[in-house]
Amino acid sequence: MKAAQVIMDTGAHAAALAVKSARVDVIPGYPITPQTSIMEAVAAMVENGELDARFIPVEGEHSAMAAAVAAAAAGARVFTATSANGLLYMHEVLHMASGGRLPVVMCNVNRGVFAPWTLWADHQDSFAQRDTGWIQYHCSSNQEVFNTILQAFRVAEQINIPVMVNFDGFAISHCLMPLTLPPQEDIDRFLPPHSPEWRLDPEYPSSFSNVTNASEYAPFRQMLSDDILASIPLVKQAAQEYKDITGMWDGDTIDTYRLEDAEVVAFAVNSMAAELRLSIDILREQGIKAGLLRPRLYLPFPAEDIIGALPQNAQVMVLDRNYNFGHPGGILASELKNALFGRRSDITVKNRVMGIGGIDLTRRFMAAEIRAMMDD
């Protein structure tokens, strides 16, 4: 058996290497900072023959997703990537992918949204796509980006729902770290070739996503809603089998750190949640029983797993890198309260918004914020 290979590479290149390992067939792409490095890398792989895929340069993100939808409907394994306003420009076509039950996998490299312009990470872009019917992962390390893209293809193709794999611009996308590449034969075992139950075929022309009556439309929407919830066991199974094959584990629907006896629980996603492990250690040294709960899945929101994991009487400090406009605070806090309402009256939820537009979130700053939130 071949051994895994360890290289140094960026989060963006980790994504490109996962696309290559997944043997993707079609990649429509349009550049936007900080995602561009992914598209540059996969375009080069196609050009030099490392990846046997069709790269389609398009004139904008709306077209990138339209091409992804068409290629997926023709039975191809499809990948694309975007950031911030590119994702917002795709919004309409995201619904076509999910409503059409097309298993597209897309990386969104999180970046604050215009206006005013910013280049750096916050989570407004991905959370703003909550109601598009996409499954959403959020990753906190380069390795998790690689691992999650492979898991995302598997889940997407099992349940015919598109999956968005999110990670922070620059803090992950341009961060050079060790990356373990499992042998290709192991990846092939984990992710078999895509064999859709149906596909558009020019030899036997048929139409797809036609106008429906309400009596037909409503059941389609109900099925999508039900199946998104039904993806949770598939997400867990994908994480477990990926671990069995490669030995690597990033959590399944959630990831936890020093949570078992925690009285104070930090709750956050993406790279800040990695740094929070160090904040938890600082707080523990100060005598505070702190722990971390990081949802890997934002959608479907893993309510049952969160409810099951939170220690009795915990104070949960939700650190949101986004705004829930119209409410004081952020979107994760709102989702968490929704999950806990009527289920865990012993839990207190506190919330602060921070790190907007890439403001640096250090371990010491977040530890101090959590301490201050104990008095909020």
Added chain:
Amino acid sequence: MLELRINGFGGQGSVTLAHLLAQAALENGEQGQALPFFGVERRGAPVRAAVRMSPATIHAHSQCDRPDYVVVMSEKLTAAAVSEGITETGTVIINAPHAAAVGKHPTWQVDADAIAREAGLFSADGPFINIPLFGAVCRVLNIPQNIMEQTILHKWPGHNGESNLSAAGKAYSTVTRR
């Protein structure tokens, strides 16, 4: 976990220096991380990059606000670099023909400009000082010289590696504690 910040000007090769140091950590059997700060900077504007090394998995993803080591690519940046943050006992590694200690900080000095020019590592824009600085930082961090050489040859296999090896080696042996 060892934390290091590079303060330089755009065009001096800070990103490549950060990548080389992170790679050297891996070659040395540790974990490494290079996290340059990318802004809308132009050639000549102040830039910075974070580097971390640790025997264990690195979870930090912030810029280094209180590093153990600060690499100053140009004397003109000394005051700004130190005021951006450094631990009380933090070490400064500075590119200068001559240098005095920076405050109470242990200070190492290397003439990266002269070493790069001598090795033929320069263009119309100036010398490639990141190569000698890589050698100097490896020496200060006690990274063995053969690991330093291995890292350079990993990045520039073959003929290109030769002049880089000689410049980095010269800096490794001449970087001096002030």
